[in-house]
Amino acid sequence: MKFLRLMPGRGEVVLAEGDPRLSADEERLVEEFRRQLDAGMWAAVPTTDGSSGRREAVMVRDFADIPAGAERVIFFPRAAGG
Amino acid sequence: MSSVAFVVVALIAATLATYSLATRLRAARGERRRAPRRSRQAPVLDPGTERRAERRARTLLRSIVNRDEWEMYRDLGFIRVIGRNALDESGTGAYCYLIYPHKPIVAYLAGSNSLMSEYCVEFPDHEERMYGPKLPDSDDVLAKWMMLRSDEEGLIRRANMHLPGRQVDPQQVRRDLWRLAMWERDRGVRRSTAPAAMEATG
Secondary structure (H helix, E strand, O other), X not given: OEEEEEEOOOEEEEEEEOOOOOXXXXXXXXXXXXXXXXXXXXXXXXXXXXXXXXEEEEEEOOHHHOOOOOOXXXXXXXXXXX | OHHHHHHHHHHHHHHHHXXXXXHHHHHHHHHHHHHHHHHHHXXXXXXXXXXXXXXXXXXXXXXXXXXXXXXXXXXXXXXXXXXXXXXXXXXXXXXXXXXXXXXXXXXXXXXXXXXXXXXXXXXXXXXXXXXXXXXXXXHHHHHHHHHHHHHHHHHXXXXXXXXXXXXXXXXXXXXXXXXXXXXXXXXXXXXXXHHHHHHHHO
């Protein structure tokens, strides 16, 4: 699983990478996930609908909410009225 | 008497001139000393940085959205997303959104192409000091797409809603809807002729 963050002037930046099935990696990923949310980021996970094959996304507020088998979690700044 | 007055005036003038010259010299020396410090502090921005960031953002967008949505963005410069609470599945009466980079999301009725509203929403990164708070164009589109696909109501609630025409020219939107219709028609034609062409060549 990769944690990516959308950043001005850079595009996406890899924040962390690891296999959540390994406890050491999971710990590191949970820590990074919390750090990003504490920094005011939102997290979304790109998904694919099993039946239609359409690509979707789900917002996650907790590491435990990340769908099993997700390859990427995208962090981006919170939405604000323009 | 007049020569004494002349000498006094000359002395005053000389004093003032010396003072003025000394002040200017001091200011010039200070300016010279400050100048290199300023140039050391100023960030050196590579002019290709934004282009490279946008290229990365486009690659990411392509890997996340649906193929037709990516091709729509590549060819037309925006993505159309059908609203989740659409009135019916046939598309008649359904509402859609047009996602433009760094512009409000435009909602419209798919059947009549009537513009409904603009939703102004941004994703400013206030932590970023060097490049400013704006995401690359395609990252802005991706953030809007992910929000619309996952939490449409949340996005609409956070956005500032305005009547059509406040920031996006309605004529431009109508032209874009026409371009979208033409684009979809051409794709339909290409899809329907592709199997025949393959049979002919096969």
